[in-house]
Amino acid sequence: MSITSDQVGGPALDRQARRRSRTRACLLEAARHVLTRLGYQAATIADITRAADVGVGTFYLHFRDKDALLHTLLEEGLEELREEIGAVVAPLPLAHSIPAAIRALCAALYAHRDIVRIAYTSGSFIDITRRGQELLAGYLQQAITAAQAQGVVGETIDAPLAAGLISGMIIQGAMWWSDHPAPPPAHMADQIIHLLRGGLPPALFTE
Amino acid sequence: MSITSDQVGGPALDRQARRRSRTRACLLEAARHVLTRLGYQAATIADITRAADVGVGTFYLHFRDKDALLHTLLEEGLEELREEIGAVVAPLPLAHSIPAAIRALCAALYAHRDIVRIAYTSGSFIDITRRGQELLAGYLQQAITAAQAQGVVGETIDAPLAAGLISGMIIQGAMWWSDHPAPPPAHMADQIIHLLRGGLPPALFTE
């Protein structure tokens, strides 16, 4: 008696589910490429399914519409960012983790520079974009606030705004990366840290 | 010949030209509002002409097509930016103009925050956007390079990258402004200057 696939329910169902998952992942991957290149509004469903090498109808088996795709792409990207950064920053002492946080943010945003570009050029889904920026700023603000609580940083620093500025700088770098290969994230992080350490001497600021 | 307003050529032609100019300005102003709200792709010609209170056909008397409108809007915005910033920065000694440049950049970008948002969310016309970013970075890079030439700034600073980072920080602020009223540009500039002066103490950077 031969062992056929329908004798054992599990594997058969698993294979089906795996195939489904793979198609969905193909679509997300293709969408990431296409949206990065063309922008959300200009990209068509046909562009995406062509890039994923599936039929147009297949798209709608996995996403309700174009908006749902973008939502999924951004939410999943945000979640990966959160995990990657969290894994690096969590074990560090808050008050002294700014360089590490900046390096982690740069590395993570470099890895997801496509998603960052899509988030900032799509126009819609501002809440997800905002949550992303808040995620980044959150790490920095925690570090600054903790340092202020320990008295090592003066109160003249507006912690939320400074955090926003630094994260803004990094995000802008990520958008730059979506067009240019250089500089690598480590170099970018070094320069940011160098700048924040007081790299620009007081001589430049005599007005 | 009938007695009409075109008996006297000069004034009539002027009035004609003035009316034409006014219509064109209305369209550009309407486009700025509508594109800021909806984004380039989502905004329709009808949206723009409705906001400008003219007929759809009138649009095509002033702009070849939708792309030409965006091109004009961005080029004119870029030119205004260049003039406003240049007027402030030109008379200053390069090596010591960083705070003034930052304040001028913040003020000018705040005034044109709609255009900045349109430039960064339209997806097309990357060359104009790049030229805008280069305009900003140019002022900063000149100042840093001049300071390095005078020996007041060390060579460990990557002048183009630092300039890019600082301008990126400011641009990111401008995109934030397109959604939020605060903080005012002067406050934003102060914080940036404070940060760059070495506002974050070495204590935060002991790794």
Place this chain on the structure above:
Amino acid sequence: MSITSDQVGGPALDRQARRRSRTRACLLEAARHVLTRLGYQAATIADITRAADVGVGTFYLHFRDKDALLHTLLEEGLEELREEIGAVVAPLPLAHSIPAAIRALCAALYAHRDIVRIAYTSGSFIDITRRGQELLAGYLQQAITAAQAQGVVGETIDAPLAAGLISGMIIQGAMWWSDHPAPPPAHMADQIIHLLRGGLPPALFTE
């Protein structure tokens, strides 16, 4: 000085409006033909605009969507029915107007047999269809009730149901007409009146 069309606002605007109206009427007329032949669901917008000899986009200048077209078609048809029948029946003494009412109903439904077919085969817009049936039944019921009030008709007749049955018979005839040319409405009305006068003798009803 020549008399050009834009010197006199009225006629120019009128011409514009007339042209618009004509296009709309073309579309409604084309829709009546196409929907009768293909049915509401099977008919495409392209079928209708092709029949009307206008571009597809023109359809959407006049109707929000396919549903709005059907709604308009049925409402306007219902209104014409109401006017045509009312004009005939209104001046008659209620209690003796049944033959006249039946002739008027037959004539009006014959004239609008396409609309009747569309209403009864479209599946949607049941409320308009119901209102149409109630319109027909209303005239008959008024006549029967008036006759009962004068004592010339016995109370064993269920006036609403009888009215519904007779109108149903006529409506079914109208649907028949949408496929066949004969019999003409006058003949149809004569037969109905003949039947209702007691054309089938008691001999047939000895059970």
Place this chain on the structure above:
Amino acid sequence: MSITSDQVGGPALDRQARRRSRTRACLLEAARHVLTRLGYQAATIADITRAADVGVGTFYLHFRDKDALLHTLLEEGLEELREEIGAVVAPLPLAHSIPAAIRALCAALYAHRDIVRIAYTSGSFIDITRRGQELLAGYLQQAITAAQAQGVVGETIDAPLAAGLISGMIIQGAMWWSDHPAPPPAHMADQIIHLLRGGLPPALFTE
């Protein structure tokens, strides 16, 4: 040969055939419900298989395509109508079977009101619908013609048309039933018989 249920051919094949039959019946029953609710064009194969609780592919094991399903549904419905009505009317003397025929038609159409609605709102398969109407009219026409042959009904009655009118009245009632519960078929039949017996007195017809 492995020990499985197909060792004994007969019962196994029977069980197979029974299961097949049951699935087919499920699909037809589900189709009847779904098509009644949504109409033929609007109903999807997925709607039907979901209602039947089978996979979409299963549908095509039992019907060549969507049209074949409708064809089967209508043909089987028509056959049942024919059998039910025939069983009642066949043993009666033609010339005196009009009340019985009307009662049988009302009862049968009430039982199959879903099918009637589907037939009249599907747009396609007009030949089956026509054959259905001819089935009904046939019984009535035979009765009227037989009565005319016996001299108990005058020749002023156009037998085919009168038969068509009466069947049309009943069919219209059946479509009404697909939306409303009342009146019951017996009541409907009584009123029709009452009307045809001369229920509307001559007083109403003095023009």
Place this chain on the structure above:
DNA sequence: CATGAATGAGTCTTCATTCAT
């Protein structure tokens, strides 16, 4: 110059049908 009705190419989206498991 100004207008807005008309156009039709281009998109999104649905769904009947197929086929590998």
Place this chain on the structure above:
DNA sequence: GATGAATGAAGACTCATTCAT
């Protein structure tokens, strides 16, 4: 035989652009 993921042709609807007035 049963399943449901995948397919792509077909249809609704939008909107940049034109042109007669």
